Amino acid sequence: xxxxxxxxxxxxxxxxxxxxxxxxxxxxxxxxxxxxxxxxxxxxxxxxxxxxxxxxxxxxxxxxxxxxxxxxxxxxxxxxxxxxxxxxxxxxxxxxxxxxxxxxxxxxxxxxxxxxxxxxxxxxxxxxxxxxxxxxxxxxxxxxxxxxxxxxxxxxxxxxxxxxxxxxxxxxxxxxxxxxxxxxxxxxxxxxxxxxxxxxxxxxxxxxxxxxxxxxxxxxxxxxxxxxxxxxxxxxxxxxxxxxxxxxxxxxxxxxxxxxxxxxxxxxxxxxxxxxxxxxxxxxxxxxxxxxxx
Amino acid sequence: xxxxxxxxxxxxxxxxxxxxxxxxxxxxxxxxxxxxxxxxxxxxxxxxxxxxxxxxxxxxxxxxxxxxxxxxxxxxxxxxxxxxxxxxxxxxxxxxxxxxxxxxxxxxxxxxxxxxxxxxxxxxxxxxxxxxxxxxxxxxxxxxxxxxxxxxxxxxxxxxxxxxxxxxxxxxxxxxxxxxxxxxxxxxxxxxxxxxxxxxxxxxxxxxxxxxxxxxxxxxxxxxxxxxxxxxxxxxxxxxxxxxxxxxxxxxxxxxxxxxxxxxxxxxxxxxxxxxxxxxxxxxxxxxxxxxxxxxxxxxxxxxxxxxxxxxxxxxxxxxxxxxxxxxxxxxxxxxxxxxxxxxxxxxxxxxxxxxxxxxxxxxxxxxxxxxxxxxxxxxxxxxxxxxxxxxxxxxxxxxxxxxxxxxxxxxxxxxxxxxxxxxxxxxxxxxxxxxxxxxxxxxxxxxxxxxxxxxxxxxxxxxxxxxxxxxxxxxxxxxxxxxxxxxxxxxxxxxxxxxxxxxxxxxxxxxxxxxxxxxxxxx
Numbered sequence: 001x002x003x004x005x006x007x008x009x010x011x012x013x014x015x016x017x018x019x020x021x022x023x024x025x026x027x028x029x030x031x032x033x034x035x036x037x038x039x040x041x042x043x044x045x046x047x048x049x050x051x052x053x054x055x056x057x058x059x060x061x062x063x064x065x066x067x068x069x070x071x072x073x074x075x076x077x078x079x080x081x082x083x084x085x086x087x088x089x090x091x092x093x094x095x096x097x098x099x100x101x102x103x104x105x106x107x108x109x110x111x112x113x114x115x116x117x118x119x120x121x122x123x124x125x126x127x128x129x130x131x132x133x134x135x136x137x138x139x140x141x142x143x144x145x146x147x148x149x150x151x152x153x154x155x156x157x158x159x160x161x162x163x164x165x166x167x168x169x170x171x172x173x174x175x176x177x178x179x180x181x182x183x184x185x186x187x188x189x190x191x192x193x194x195x196x197x198x199x200x201x202x203x204x205x206x207x208x209x210x211x212x213x214x215x216x217x218x219x220x221x222x223x224x225x226x227x228x229x230x231x232x233x234x235x236x237x238x239x240x241x242x243x244x245x246x247x248x249x250x251x252x253x254x255x256x257x258x259x260x261x262x263x264x265x266x267x268x269x270x271x272x273x274x275x276x277x278x279x280x281x282x283x284x285x286x287x288x289x290x291x292x293x294x
Numbered sequence: 295x296x297x298x299x300x301x302x303x304x305x306x307x308x309x310x311x312x313x314x315x316x317x318x319x320x321x322x323x324x325x326x327x328x329x330x331x332x333x334x335x336x337x338x339x340x341x342x343x344x345x346x347x348x349x350x351x352x353x354x355x356x357x358x359x360x361x362x363x364x365x366x367x368x369x370x371x372x373x374x375x376x377x378x379x380x381x382x383x384x385x386x387x388x389x390x391x392x393x394x395x396x397x398x399x400x401x402x403x404x405x406x407x408x409x410x411x412x413x414x415x416x417x418x419x420x421x422x423x424x425x426x427x428x429x430x431x432x433x434x435x436x437x438x439x440x441x442x443x444x445x446x447x448x449x450x451x452x453x454x455x456x457x458x459x460x461x462x463x464x465x466x467x468x469x470x471x472x473x474x475x476x477x478x479x480x481x482x483x484x485x486x487x488x489x490x491x492x493x494x495x496x497x498x499x500x501x502x503x504x505x506x507x508x509x510x511x512x513x514x515x516x517x518x519x520x521x522x523x524x525x526x527x528x529x530x531x532x533x534x535x536x537x538x539x540x541x542x543x544x545x546x547x548x549x550x551x552x553x554x555x556x557x558x559x560x561x562x563x564x565x566x567x568x569x570x571x572x573x574x575x576x577x578x579x580x581x582x583x584x585x586x587x588x589x590x591x592x593x594x595x596x597x598x599x600x601x602x603x604x605x606x607x608x609x610x611x612x613x614x615x616x617x618x619x620x621x622x623x624x625x626x627x628x629x630x631x632x633x634x635x636x637x638x639x640x641x642x643x644x645x646x647x648x649x650x651x652x653x654x655x656x657x658x659x660x661x662x663x664x665x666x667x668x669x670x671x672x673x674x675x676x677x678x679x680x681x682x683x684x685x686x687x688x689x690x691x692x693x694x695x696x697x698x699x700x701x702x703x704x705x706x707x708x709x710x711x712x713x714x715x716x717x718x719x720x721x722x723x724x725x726x727x728x729x730x731x732x733x734x735x736x737x738x739x740x741x742x743x744x745x746x747x748x749x750x751x752x753x754x755x756x757x758x759x760x761x762x763x764x765x766x767x768x769x770x771x772x773x774x775x776x777x778x779x780x781x782x783x784x785x786x787x788x789x790x791x792x793x794x795x796x797x798x799x800x801x802x803x804x805x806x807x808x809x810x811x812x813x814x815x816x817x818x
Contacts, residue, residue: 039681039684057564058680217694217695219683231545235564235568
């Protein structure tokens with residue numbers, strides 16, 4: 001599937017952006033040209049050779065803070081997505097097989113979680129468990145997990161009731177084998193779509209929380225936190241919110257684009273799409289080849 | 295004011311109790327409020343023609359009262375908003391001296407152990423109760439005894455109160471010439487004794503004898519008030535209505551002023567530039583603001599005197615002024631601004647900024663750089679904490695900033711090791727001193743510690759009449775004794791920065807108070 005995703009322009013763009021962001025998350029703190037926490041008397045300065053994005057209210061280099069802050073944002077959104085995946089997808093698949101009681105219970109639980117506003121809940125949890133991004137992210141992950149639960153369950157249902165699975169079961173295949181051989185492959189693409197989208201949602205959540213000053217302790221920089229502090233000094237640096245806002249936007253956009261690309265290339269529709277493209281490409285190649293000969 | 299240090303003077307743990315009302319009642323109140331305001335507008339139509347222009351004050355405050363009971367609200371910054379509703383026994387003039395308010399005059403006995411206040415005649419609280427000696431006596435006693443009183447610590451000099459007619463006699467447990475200074479807006483805003491019988495209700499529905507009467511309070515959000523025609527100085531109040539709103543995010547206040555949603559608001563210094571560009575009237579109200587670092591000498595590492603001294607020498611006050619006040623504040627190493635009578639010039643630069651010396655002191659105490667790690671607990675993320683962190687890091691003390699929304703509880707229970715605070719000052723210099731340096735001072739994080747000789751120095755100030763020639767020197771000596779306290783390191787004096795619409799005339803320059811006497815609002 002990765003190869004098929006990369007065959008699409010949108011897939012290539014999104015992967016390129018996300019790779020760049022991932023590199024920032026891993027190496028950002030090392031790449032930062034200056035100490036992101038070092039204050040200087042030169043406060044609220046405009047962009048210059050020394051400070052590409054100017055300095056903040058304590059004279060710290062904004063570019064360095066942006067690079068340094070990328071890790072928290074990326075790790076936070078991955079935490080949300082992975083938590084949601086684990087908490088949602090596994091019970092989603094199992095709900096089809098583990099009997100009516102388990103099915104009923106998990107369905108109602110998913111309904112309940114959907115009803116809770118996750119941003120408010122994250123705020124409440126940090127008040128309860130202490131101000132840390134990981135607590136907030138795990139709770140948020142649990143609250144968005146019904147998405148994975150529903151997606152995994154509906155994909156599993158379609159497979160479990162198909163004739164070839166019934167045939168396999170009649171032939172004596174074990175449940176575990178069926179799940180590994182048939183269910184998993186069918187369930188994976190929709191989950192991948194949901195995952196890519198959830199990472200995007202995770203970015204928005206992390207940025208919102210850090211914007212509100214929740215989950216991080218000052219002076220640790222975050223994209224949302226930078227955005228929030230910039231707002232207090234708009235009359236001095238009206239352009240300042242653009243950099244963090246642009247980063248957040250680009251990342252979320254790339255995640256959604258990747259989700260689209262995965263959807264486009266997976267399943268029956270995806271195979272059809274890939275085939276038409278291949279056919280079109282072949283036709284074009286033939287034409288050029290023919291043209292060249294003429 | 296002084297939002298640069300957002301937790302300025304939140305002495306009490308705000309417990310918000312939302313009273314649920316049936317919808318019918320709410321509509322009823324709204325209709326009644328509209329009717330009342332319409333009627334009063336009609337009624338005052340003739341009067342305002344002679345009393346000059348009048349209008350509506352739309353005040354956005356960062357210190358919207360969490361409590362409307364002055365006894366619970368305490369002496370912090372919210373007394374300014376409560377002063378709309380409550381008159382107090384005395385008030386201060388532009389020099390900061392106590393002048394008549396509900397009391398028209400007062401005198402001490404010759405020993406200085408008894409002071410008699412004579413109240414104005416014929417005044418009533420807005421619920422119709424008379425303003426008499428009994429009401430003032432009840433107010434003082436309530437401040438001393440009510441369980442959730444934030445003021446009892448300020449009234450230790452008062453032993454008993456007796457009242458006859460319009461006279462109140464305050465009997466003192468020690469000679470104390472600060473009482474008229476003390477019983478002003480910060481400590482004795484007088485509530486109707488009838489309404490105060492149910493303090494929980496008073497906390498939601500204030501009833502006083504001040505310049506305005508509350509018609510509606512939405513807890514934590516908004517209060518609507520109208521002029522009180524029965525206020526003793528009503529002739530000099532030219533504002534008919536007040537809408538007091540809890541200020542939204544600091545960065546939106548200026549646009550609110552620009553669009554006319556508000557016409558008066560306190561500002562963070564970072565917004566002053568935007569307010570000026572928006573053609574608003576930006577001014578600094580004189581005051582006694584002082585921010586400090588609070589240390590707990592009962593806990594490691596500050597139980598080591600050399601570590602405390604290192605912190606004292608590590609603080610670069612200029613950085614606070616430059617980065618937080620945008621040119622409107624000034625450095626201070628005392629709880630008073632430099633021009634104030636209690637400021638002690640001798641103590642100036644007692645612990646000058648000297649990072650090398652700080653490092654040396656830490657080395658002498660046996661600490662290597664990075665050995666000391668301490669949590670700085672604050673109620674909300676604020677640039678001042680990051681400055682403290684970087685300045686202490688520069689001498690080798692690692693500070694970990696912790697934002698605790700529930701900060702007030704451990705702070706006033708003196709459980710924290712390191713914190714930040716900002717005072718808006720007190721009208722009585724002695725009250726400022728004891729609040730910061732006294733053994734039970736709410737701002738002394740190191741209770742029961744107090745510097746040696748402080749008690750005696752304060753007693754001497756109390757014994758000195760305010761007009762005695764040696765009063766300033768005695769007062770400064772007490773400041774000097776207090777500044778030996780290892781529990782506080784003062785940093786800078788943030789400004790009381792205010793932006794108002796040009797339609798509002800200038801306010802009296804009453805230090806640290808917001809006084810509406812004589813203020814007019816045109817064309818609104």
